[in-house]
Structures are given as C-alpha cells and as structure tokens.
Amino acid sequence: MNTYDVAVIGSGPGGYVAAIRCAQLGMKTAIIEKYITLGGTCLNVGCIPSKALLDSSHHYHDAIKHFEEHGIEISGAVKMNLEKMIDRKQKVVDTNTAGVKYLMDKNKIAVFEGIGSFVDATHINIAKTNPEATDEQIEAKNIIIATGSKPATLPFITLDKKRIITSTEALSLTEIPKHMVVIGGGVIGLELGQVYSRLGAQVSVIEYMDRIIPTMDASLSKELQKVLKKQGVKFYTKHKVTAVKTSAKEVTITADDKKGNPVEFKGDYCLVSVGRRPYTEGLALDKAGVKANDKGQIEVNDHLQTNVGNIYAIGDVIKGAMLAHKAEEEGVFVAETLVGQKPHIDYNLIPGVVYTWPEVAAVGKTEEELKEAGVEYKSGQFPMRALGRSRASGDIDGFVKILADANTDEVLGVHMCGARVADLIAEAVVAMEFRASAEDIARISHAHPTYAEAVKEAALAATDKRSIHS
Ligand code: FAD
Ligand code: NAD
Numbered sequence: 490m491n492t493y494d495v496a497v498i499g500s501g502p503g504g505y506v507a508a509i510r511c512a513q514l515g516m517k518t519a520i521i522e523k524y525i526t527l528g529g530t531c532l533n534v535g536c537i538p539s540k541a542l543l544d545s546s547h548h549y550h551d552a553i554k555h556f557e558e559h560g561i562e563i564s565g566a567v568k569m570n571l572e573k574m575i576d577r578k579q580k581v582v583d584t585n586t587a588g589v590k591y592l593m594d595k596n597k598i599a600v601f602e603g604i605g606s607f608v609d610a611t612h613i614n615i616a617k618t619n620p621e622a623t624d625e626q627i628e629a630k631n632i633i634i635a636t637g638s639k640p641a642t643l644p645f646i647t648l649d650k651k652r653i654i655t656s657t658e659a660l661s662l663t664e665i666p667k668h669m670v671v672i673g674g675g676v677i678g679l680e681l682g683q684v685y686s687r688l689g690a691q692v693s694v695i696e697y698m699d700r701i702i703p704t705m706d707a708s709l710s711k712e713l714q715k716v717l718k719k720q721g722v723k724f725y726t727k728h729k730v731t732a733v734k735t736s737a738k739e740v741t742i743t744a745d746d747k748k749g750n751p752v753e754f755k756g757d758y759c760l761v762s763v764g765r766r767p768y769t770e771g772l773a774l775d776k777a778g779v780k781a782n783d784k785g786q787i788e789v790n791d792h793l794q795t796n797v798g799n800i801y802a803i804g805d806v807i808k809g810a811m812l813a814h815k816a817e818e819e820g821v822f823v824a825e826t827l828v829g830q831k832p833h834i835d836y837n838l839i840p841g842v843v844y845t846w847p848e849v850a851a852v853g854k855t856e857e858e859l860k861e862a863g864v865e866y867k868s869g870q871f872p873m874r875a876l877g878r879s880r881a882s883g884d885i886d887g888f889v890k891i892l893a894d895a896n897t898d899e900v901l902g903v904h905m906c907g908a909r910v911a912d913l914i915a916e917a918v919v920a921m922e923f924r925a926s927a928e929d930i931a932r933i934s935h936a937h938p939t940y941a942e943a944v945k946e947a948a949l950a951a952t953d954k955r956s957i958h959s
Contacts, residue, residue: 491599493519495827496613496629498605498772501529502813503804504635505589507820512596514828519627520598521605521615523771526586527593530637530805531813534657537585539677541578542660542684543844550687555883569688575661601625607632607777610797631799633823634779634787635816636772638765638805643672645732646761652735653759656681666690668756670742672730674701676843677762679717683845686722693723693754695730695744702843706855706904708890713849713906716886728752733759767806793823801826815839838921842911847873847887850914853902853921856892865895869927869951871943873907875959878938884908889947891917891927898926898952909940916944927951 494516497504504520505527511518526533552567593600603615608626615625640655642648650658659681665688671678674696686692694701700710701724714724725744731751732743740759746752767785774781779795779802780788787795787802794801801823804816818834825832843849859866874885887907893900903917920930930948935941942958950956 491519491625491627493517493599493627493629495519495631495633495824496521496605496627497633497635498613499529499635499637499804499806500527500589500600501635501637501804501816502531503637503816503820504529504633505592505820506817507633507635507803507824508598509592509596510821510824511827512598514824516824516827518596518598519601519629520593521601521603521613521627523602523604523618525602526583527589527600528582528586529635531816532585532589533582534660536813538578538582538660539656539680539684540844541581542574543680543846545574545577546684546687547846558883569665571663571665571688575663578660601627604771606771606773607779608773610777610799631801631827632777633820634769634772634795634800634802634806635804635820636768636806637816638811639768640761641764641766642761643730643733643763647733648761649735652738652740652757653733653761655761659685659758659760662758666756666758668693669758669760670695670740670754670756671760671762672733672742673697673762673764674703674724674726675762675764676702678760679713679843679845681760681762682722683717683720686717686720691723691756692721693725693756695728695742695754696724696726697729699727701726702849705841705843705849705851706890706902707857708888709849709851709904709906712887713843713845713847716847716906717845725752725754733761735759765805765811769806792826793819794826809836810839810841812839812841835922838918840914840918842914844911847884847907848909848911849906850910851902851904852914852917853900854892855902855904859892859901864901866892866901867895867927867951868892869947869949869954869956871946871950871956871959873940873943875946876938876940876943878940878942879908881938882908884940889913889943891930891944891947891951893927893951898928900925900927900930900948900951903944903947905943907940907943913941913944916941 496519500522508520668691727747728744742754803819822832840852870890873879873887890904892902935945946956
C-alpha cells in the first residue's frame with residue numbers, strides 16, 4: 490500500500506494549494522479528486538468560468554452601449570454568439586485546470602482520481618468512477634479534508650437543472666433567457682444576473698432581506714442596486730419565495746411581498762442562488778470519527794484540526810466565508826502547522842469582492858458592525874466621478890469609503906464600488922495588515938491618473954476631511 494506524509498481529499502483552491510505547500514515543505518503528498526479535472530468548484534464551475542462570462546458579456550455590452558460615445562462606429566449589427574462565448578469559457582477553464590495538473594507534477598504530488606472515503610483515521614479508500622478500474626487504498630499520517638461545497642436550495646424547490654437551475658447550469662446555457670428570475674441577491678445572483686442581463690435577458694432578482702449583498706456595508710448594497718437598476722435589472726427585496734413550479738418552458742415563482750401579499754413571477758429560467766452548503770457526502774466521516782456540526786460544516790479548532798488529531802479541514806467545508814482565497818490561506822496554514830511552524834490568518838482581513846461592473850470590494854468592518862460594537866469611528870468617502878481617470882474611461886459610478894478609528898485613526902474598514910476595485914482592495918488589505926492609519930495612506934504617492942487615487946482621497950477625507958478633488 491502507498492504511504493504518504495499527507496493526503497489531501499479534494500483539489501479545489503484549498504486542497505491543491507495545501508498539497509503544493511506540503512510538497513514544498515518536504516512532505517510526501519497525495520491528492521484525491523473525484524472528477525477527472527483538478528481545481529474544484531473554483532476553476533471548473535465557479536470563480537474562473539463566471540469571470541470569463543462576465544468579461545465576455547462586458548465586451549458585448551460595451552460594444553452595443555458605449556463604443557459609439559468613444560467615436561467607434563460599427564457598420565452592421567453586433568451579434569451575440571452564445572455558443573462561442575460558452576466555448577471560450579470552457580477553453581479558459583481547461584487551460585486553468587491543466588495548469589493545476591502541471592503544478593501537481595512539478596511538485597511531485599501523487600494524484601488519485603476517484604471518490605475518497607475514510608477507512609479509518611489513517612487510511613483512505615479511493616473508489617474509481619470508471620467501472621473497469623479497481624478501488625485503491627492509501628495510508629497517510631495526516632489527512633486534509635478539502636471537499637468544498639455544493640449549491641444550497643430551498644426545501645420546496647426541485648432543481649430540475651433545465652429550467653430551475655444553479656450557478657453550474659447557468660455557466661453553460663445554450664440560449665439567452667427571455668426572463669431569468671433569480672432567487673437570492675447575493676454574489677452569484679448578481680454576477681450571473683448581470684451576465685444574462687447584458688446579453689439581453691430580462692433579469693428579476695428576488696431577495697429575502699431588505700437589501701442585496703446584505704452582509705456587505707449597506708452603502709455598497711445601495712450603490713450597486715442603483716447602478717444595476719439603471720442597467721435594467723429589476724429588484725424585489727424583502728420578498729419571501731414560497732413556491733417554485735415548472736412546466737416544459739416556463740417557471741412560476743410565488744413570493745410574499747413586503748406586505749405579505751402573494752406575487753407571481755413567470756420566467757423561462759429560474760436561477761437559485763441562496764448560498765452553498767458544505768459537501769461531505771461519500772467521505773464516511775464516521776469511520777474516522779470526524780465530527781460535523783448541524784450546518785454540515787466539519788468542526789475544527791484554531792489550528793484547523795478536527796476532533797481527530799491527525800485530520801484537518803479547510804475551505805468551504807468548514808465555517809467562515811466561502812471564498813477561494815480564504816481556502817488557499819487555510820491550505821497553506823495547515824501545511825505549515827504540520828511542520829511545526831506558527832502560521833497566522835487574520836479572518837477580518839480576508840477581502841470580499843463582487844465582480845459585477847462596477848465591481849464591489851471590501852475588507853474589515855462595515856459601518857453597521859462598528860455601530861453595533863459601539864466603536865467610535867470616522868468616515869471618509871470619495872466619489873469615482875471626481876477622478877480624472879474615471880472620466881477618461883467613462884466609469885464614473887461608485888466610491889471609496891474608508892472607516893477609521895475616531896481616536897487612533899487606524900483603518901478599520903474599506904468599502905469600494907467602481908471600476909477595478911477588485912484590484913484596488915489589495916492596497917487596503919496591505920495597509921490594514923500593517924495597521925496603517927488613514928493618514929498613512931493619505932501620505933503615500935498614488936500614480937496619476939489612476940482609480941487608486943480614490944483610495945488616497947478617501948483616506949484624506951477620513952483623516953480630517955481634506956480630500957483635494959472633492
Ligand atoms: P472546492 O473548490 O469546492 O473543491 C472541492 C473539491 O473536492 C471538488 O473538486 C470536489 O469534486 C472534491 N471532492 C469532494 N468530495 C470528494 C471526495 N469524497 N473524494 C474526492 N474528491 C472530492 N470565490 C472567490 O473567492 N472568488 C470568486 O470570484 C468566486 N466565484 C464563484 C463563482 C461561482 C459561480 C461559485 C459557485 C463559487 C465562486 N466562488 C468564488 C467560491 C469558490 O469557488 C469556493 O469558495 C472555493 O472553490 C472553495 O474551495 P475549496 O477548495 O474549499 O472547495
Ligand atoms: P450568498 O450567500 O452570497 O447570497 C445568497 C443570497 O440569497 C443572500 O442575499 C440571502 O439573503 C438570499 N436568500 C437566502 N434565502 C433566500 C430566500 N428564501 N429567498 C430569497 N433570497 C434568499 O450566496 P450565493 O450568491 O449563492 O453564493 C454562494 C457562495 O459562493 C457565497 O458564499 C460566496 O462567497 C461564494 N461566491 C463568491 C463569489 C465572489 O467572491 N465573487 C462569487 C460567487 C460565489
């Protein structure tokens with residue numbers, strides 16, 4: 490039987506990064522993945538394909554809505570070829586997943602294809618999906634569970650995956666919906682909603698809470714909803730979906746509106762995006778004695794160790810934000826813990842991003858959280874429209890808001906909406922990792938003209954209301 494220092498179950502961003510770091514640190518490492526391609530949700534049906542479609546649909550939208558104002562005239566109609574767009578997305582996915590396979594080989598990590606399940610706390614059975622292949626067993630001193638998550642649904646919804654779909658199907662549609670009804674105004678609903686809205690679908694978003702992206706700073710919810718509404722997306726907040734029924738070509742969604750009155754929505758597609766749930770089916774956790782909580786998350790301590798000493802868990806399958814970069818940090822954390830290092834993750838400083846256009850990005854505390862905690866804070870905000878760079882490109886929506894401690898000026902939270910803020914947020918993360926004050930950021934030179942100048946200006950505004958350009 491093959492014996493390893495570490496076996497990782499699941500090859501998403503948590504699992505494959507953990508495996509690479511283990512190998513870098515000299516451990517004999519194996520990774521087990523049930524699908525033929527590596528990379529997990531993120532590379533196959535998550536982060537990467539959704540961004541490929543967001544980018545493609547953005548180009549199309551610009552061509553039909555904005556080229557003219559830049560003096561670019563297209564003779565003849567601009568046509569959408571959805572099949573080609575989806576094919577391109579698949580090529581992007583294939584290149585990325587092949588890249589992970591290359592990295593496994595480069596780091597001499599043994600890759601096993603098949604469903605991993607515990608035989609006991611140190612042995613894993615690998616059940617082959619190919620009926621002609623025989624199962625294998627491996628032994629590992631330490632095991633990292635990185636089996637990720639699957640789309641969640643509501644108890645009364647049957648996902649037929651044709652008309653009532655999850656993000657996975659929405660990434661490979663063969664036609665542009667006439668009317669896509671989205672249940673859940675969170676990250677997936679808004680990103681994929683915007684893709685199909687740009688391609689010409691009517692998109693209606695039904696959200697249970699009183700605002701979209703409800704876990705982010707309320708100012709971001711307001712700004713993004715305003716801009717998406719202008720682009721044609723319809724929003725129904727404070728609506729509670731009670732039933733979803735489908736016929737061959739139509740889906741009927743019933744919801745209770747703000748006043749509790751039933752309202753009906755009819756569409757040709759219904760995207761269910763109400764969150765994701767941890768995925769542990771098939772792992773036989775009981776054989777190793779590993780405990781999960783009532784939400785299905787594997788329970789871990791501060792070292793990301795389960796109740797069984799040599800078994801760790803990371804990423805979407807444990808508590809915390811379901812984000813690829815959070816899973817990656819945890820993968821590195823466990824690998825370094827295994828060789829006796831003392832790694833650290835500051836969960837407050839894991840940024841969150843929505844890749845709509847304008848983008849939304851944030852790190853640290855929201856105003857709502859600071860108020861609830863009774864922290865005295867000051868706020869500095871700078872509108873994107875006041876930047877030369879924004880006016881040059883025409884991307885004038887959004888703002889940067891910096892929240893700083895009223896007494897010490899330490900930056901406590903940064904909230905952004907606008908062009909390229911998914912990239913700008915890194916500056917805020919670095920500043921907060923070094924416990925910078927708003928004035929520290931304000932005194933740093935930012936290249937002109939860039940969107941990043943909005944960060945400096947918001948910091949000037951937070952310091953003592955002395956932004957230069959507003
Ligand atoms: P996963 O990526 O889910 O990987 C788990 C892997 O384990 C899978 O490949 C699975 O097949 C395998 N597995 C499960 N059980 C077994 C078993 N028993 N044996 C063998 N293999 C097994 N996050 C971001 O940070 N940025 C984004 O832009 C972003 N966009 C997203 C867009 C969409 C549409 C979706 C759905 C998600 C998106 N996410 C994004 C979230 C991100 O994909 C997840 O947070 C991330 O993939 C979690 O990584 P993970 O390693 O924990 O698990
Ligand atoms: P989410 O948690 O972001 O949003 C779900 C939304 O559905 C929430 O606004 C919630 O209030 C709403 N909701 C829940 N029950 C409802 C109901 N009965 N009726 C109406 N609305 C309801 O979840 P998601 O958008 O499905 O995404 C799943 C996970 O994937 C998220 O945790 C996210 O972190 C991750 N993801 C991240 C990115 C990114 O980083 N850009 C992109 C896509 C997905």
